[in-house]
Amino acid sequence: MIPAPRWVSWSIALASAAVIAFQLVVMQLLAVSQWHHFAYMVISTALLGFGAAGTALVLLREPLQRHYATALPLLYGASAVTMAATAWLSGVFGDFDTFLLFFDPGQVGLLLFLYLVYALPFFFAGLAITLVFYREVARIGSLYFANMVGSGAGAVLVLGLLWALPPERLPALLALALLLAAWITRPRSVPKAATVAMASAALLVPVIGLVNPPGPQPSEYKPIHAALLLPGAEIVHSASSPHGLLQVVRADAQRYAPSLSLQFRGQPPVRDVMFNNGEYYGTLLGRAGTGEVHLLDHTTRGLPYAVRDPESVLVLDAGAGEDVAHALGHGAATITAVEPHRQANRLLRDRYPEWIDSIYRDPTVSLLGTTVRSYLAGEREQDYDLIVLPPLGAFGGTSGVYALREQYGLTLDAFAAMWDALSDQGIIAVTVWQDEPPRKPLRLLATWRTLLEREGIGHAPAHVAAVRSWGTTTYLLSRTALSDAERGHIREFARDLAFDPLLLEDVQPGERDRFNRLPDRSFLEHVDTLLHGDPAALLDDYLFAIGTTTDDRPFFGQFMRLSSIPELQAIYGARELPYLELGLVLAAVTLLQIVAAAVILIVLPLFRVGWQGSRRRWTLLYFSATGIGFMFFEIVLIQKLVLYLGQPVYATAAVLATLLVCSGAGSLWSSHIAATRRNVLLTGVAIAGLILLYAHWLMPVLDLSMSWPPGARAAVVVLLLAPPAFLMGMMFPFGLRRLADSDATHIPWACGIDSCLSVSATALATLIALGAGFAFVMQGAAAAYVVVALASLRLGRPA
Template identity: 25%
Template sequence: MVALGTFFIAFSLLFFEVFSTIVMSFVLGSGYIYFVIGISLLGLSAAASLVSVVSFRMDDRKRALTLFWGCVLLAALLVGNLVLFALLKDQINAGVELAARSDGLGGIVKKILTGQLWIALWLGLAMSVPYFVFGAIVTIIFKTLPASSFHKIYFADLFGAAFGCVGAIAALEWGGYALTALLPSVFAMLAGAAYLAKNVSRRTVGLAAASAVVPLVFLAPGLISAIEPVPQLNSLARDYDMKRKVTELWHGWNSYARVGALKSVSPSGEVDHIMALGNGEGHADLRPYQPQGYGDWKQRLAILGQALGAPETALVLFAGTGSDMLALDYYTQHKTKITGVELNHTMIRGALELKEFGLDKFYAQPNIRMVVSEAREFLEQDKNKYKSILLSWSGATIAYYSGSIGHTTQFVYTKEAFESMIDHLTPDGFIVVWNTNKVNSLATFRAIMEERGMKGIQNSSLVLYGTDPSTSDWKRYWDENPLIFKPSGFTAAEINRIKEVAKTIDLSVAYAPGEAVPPAFEPYKRVMTAPDLERSLADLSRESGLRFSVVDDDRPFSLDLFSTSRYLSLDFWQQTIDRGNLKMYEKYRAQQTLFVTGLLVAALVLILGPLAVKGGPPVSRLSAQHLVFFSAVGSGFMLVEIGLVHKLGLLLGNPAFAIAIVLAGLILSAGVGSLISDALFRWGNTFSYVVGFIFVYVILFVQLADPLVNHALAWPLVWRAVLALLVIAPLGLAMGQLFPQGLVRASEAGESFPPWAWAINGALGTIAAGLAPLVAQAVGFRVLLLTGAVIYLSILLLPAYRRAEGRSPVSASSPVCSASS
């Protein structure tokens, strides 16, 4: 029953980790999730390091009781963390409100930059406690069981983790917040009961199992509020002066965000309705359906969408609840067939539940089609042509330009996405892009036209700008200068017509074919007219100290203008130390780099500390080889895992589903690899064979992944999921064999080595997870995957793992230490 208990407790912790990342994205902001998780995971490594230097012996009963009480403590700590999430969010809300009342939006930004990091660090320390308990439980098991059972226990650990990952996503989608939040504690208690089995009476085991329902007491209506964080409503409604009366009409959670419907009333009585995602990372106007009309409503994107006349067909991406669609339908007098695409099904569900807005009637109109889908997935499956394609306000978090992954919005601004949109245009069709940096967007459109041998590049694009210089600066990662791209080229009459329409919504021309370009927007002209596009982008990058490029699926960070050379700039680090005039994303990048460095130092202490303690692993050449081996396995696995999530995430569409399927598939196949590793190594398999296979497989995957994903995007989701699992399985089977067989090899050197190996593996995996976004931001995900493969290949340099495997002189069936006193 030890294996069953390990399954339950691994299920509990991975479930909690996935769930908590979603909640922390709401509490702190997605950019600070790694700061919390990184510290938390070090708690696991700290427990393993401690167990590695402590000498103890346990009989079966004593071990069962120790593990049971450990599970009870873990369940209590998990509930305690839920309460902490809610309390911290209340504290953050109060700070935001105070900062906004004194200094508006500037005060909020300053508060976030100075306060969120410290809150993240404290929350990480709090979360490290349950991770420490989990690490102690697992390493006690590995220290007190025979080496012959390592592959089975590791299989149970990975098997539980895989199901925990999927379970968290499924529970949030269909079970609601409160039940999802409490399930990890329930399964921790079930793990305790499983550990007791066969060592105490059946009645005791039954009582222990029944106690698993205790955490569910928080489902009582009066207690749910103690574990569910709530937003600061004025900030969520972007009322940064705190002068409006904001109430929440409805809210719900799904597997990647909290969604709320807000009513915002100004002091003069003007009413706005908003559908807000998370802490405001996504915003959609919530407009009622009024067949009789909307008076003098000026919706800029919709106005530009019919600037060249009412289009017969139009496609709106990032449609939200349909505000752009309502406006376009109104302006074209219901003559345009409009298709809207929105990823967040909870947002649509919430809008439909608010019957007073009548959106169910609007969606049912014969010329209206609202589709819940990821935009790239829709583009590959849809066969229709459109006169206009409108990219509405997409929303953004710091994660979009920090190198973070797991979001699919960024894939809509890549070269591959723009190519698909061009293929969906009618011969005289056009695309309107509202957000992102327009230097990058112009460069990407030009690169496509050059590759396809299309003529009239200089006549294909037109950029407008507004009166607010803070949102129209061409150097902003997130400018609001509408870009209109027409592959067939603009005529002089069309340019004049757009200029007239633009005046009605307070927009002017920044760049247009044959028009004088204002000096402030000269870079747009350089990108479109320079003889050499790459040289032009390089010159702009050098002159501005930013990074401009053609954005593609391998490095899809369309908002990322951070120049990698800044890492080597003394001025950058001096400004960081002096709190100089750095941009927000530069400050975040500095924080992340310094944080990963700090984690590396802490990891070295946890890894090297046991070598200096009596009873720990000895300082020897063999210990050094074990250190390198488990470092390579931990970091290599993490880098490959993150690369797979990115590459196959686009294939699967929904970001939460993508993470669940890819992670679960990789962890599950690794678990199967662990289970069969003992037999395979007895039959002649070797570390060299496994490492060689991993290296070659990753190389092939890097070469074939992009064309494979682009080909399969049009398939139904079920078949895409099957394809992803089939691609993942061979790699997972191979990677899963290394850790348990490495534990067997390490156990030959003494009982302190398996817990120490856990510490090394966990610590280096944590460091790799922090470095991965920085690497991907700098050089892309192909290089990230190849780096992971090379790290695995380094194992071939270790004599202890290169010699003929077979069965070592110390039988793997021998106990690492006595299982009985």
């Protein structure tokens, strides 16, 4: 017996919500176990599963249609079981670790296996949904509506679930929605005892996943792994949210010594350390003792307080409050701490204030749970004498694992906003861990040089100072020129702590590496060129890309030049080269494997059904361009909206929900419009025009509401993205309808081509954005829709 139509619609909504929510959960799990949220990889994996399902339906449509009543609930059940069992399946052959990718050849196979494991739930759910579409095509309008609404609801619902439950429990919880879809579509002709037995067996895996889920294992090269190896180390607090997995580690041997001066004679204090997704978030340092000098005054981070006595201090990305306590120790009258991790804020201000000596409850301190850019874009009650950013990098380097991370707090646009927030005597302070070869400090100085030129300041050295220790360098950017007395204070600070003045307007060669010798003095020449000379030649010829980062290319940690790879390989060797920028290399490897998997699982099987008819190249062009254009637009929006919404998970949820629901509405509306050449051409051109408009004006428009509350910003996103999404949703059904009238044999190929290119375009968009910027990728999306419009003129039968 075929299930009732209403239950089929509900089953599609449930399955769609579950698989979209599962995408966001996988992003969180990968952020905990690896170094990045990998939104592009997760989305491409989901598309791979759905694309392979479409191809499977083409090959198996007759038996699946014949056994439709039985196949549908079984497919839902298979999706539920594989979703709930993802954590166990992904570790069958060992855990994948990004850092071992080029030391252990088996990691490449594990990465591919990971794609396939994550793709399984999408494959089974996608096969169930497309089977319903194929079997009940007469109701395609209402069914597609249920699919899109369910998808949008899942993207929003998972945000609440991430606040309520740890991410490792959510695959099992979401699997219950798929089992419910299986139950309401079960064939009534099957004996009740058999149905109950099968349901109980299927339910066992999600129940185990809810009760005793295997948690994500952080890479052994993540900071939390090393902390937990200390004698007696224990996790004294653990909680998850959309911001990540927040953990506090306590150990008697866990001492805080952040590049302390070699003149320091005390004992580094034992302190608890907070980690977010296994990465260092902050040390629970607290205040200095009565009459004591704050510990950070024995590091280069004490430099701004040696130069001036700031009354008002702004601490950006305040974390666990080390810099807030430092400012309190120097008697600042007002301190504003901006920290977007609201869960951490509540923990340290409300639940365990004693962990940091109640500094977030001090009447001098205002703790704001917003993003850096949202705060800087809003109205401020005062300007600041000192703006402090969190330290960049880490002791020993980061192996380029942050190359793919959007860092909107370090772009030229961000520093311009900070500059506007300074008082007349204001200073921006940034501390950088030394890296080898030098990259981060050079990019920082290049950005500051560009900022000063924009502000009409021609003599940069008068406004910049830096002091270097054996591990860190603190850089100061002053709104007014540093005076002779202030330069004297800097020299005194450096001399007392055995530091070296790196940058001063009148610095002498003998001062710069007196206490802390540099292995390569060319670094001194480079910083001088960036401030004193013409930096153009250095920026062009340096082995790494160290130019200014902007909101269009906010990847502060991405330095690799493709043209420099042969020379770098000769210097460092083929095995070590990837670890100069592991994030970029992983993106390239991901692209290659995703393309290969898409061709094998989606395109090659279609050769069994053949491809007859004329005008195949126009079918290829039309559906390739729709896949590329849509995904280029989607991936760029996710990366851009990280700035606007503050978190990758929020950005991904907002983009997926809006694009899926609105493109679904457009697809439904397209059934009321004739798929003539003129209509398809005009729609394609309109989409291309909107994308070009968004490429140049989206962020300026969003900037107007950057300081609004999160709910209002989410509403703005929906309003702005709805028009292009609605039109994009019309193009795919338009193309299929034109093929159906003349070249029906092209339809399976059209679906397969669109899926294959969509899968590939996710990783490709990220790589292009790294090198050329978001605007260029958006222009590529617009060009793709122009190709769609032109190809439509020759697609199918003339109409």
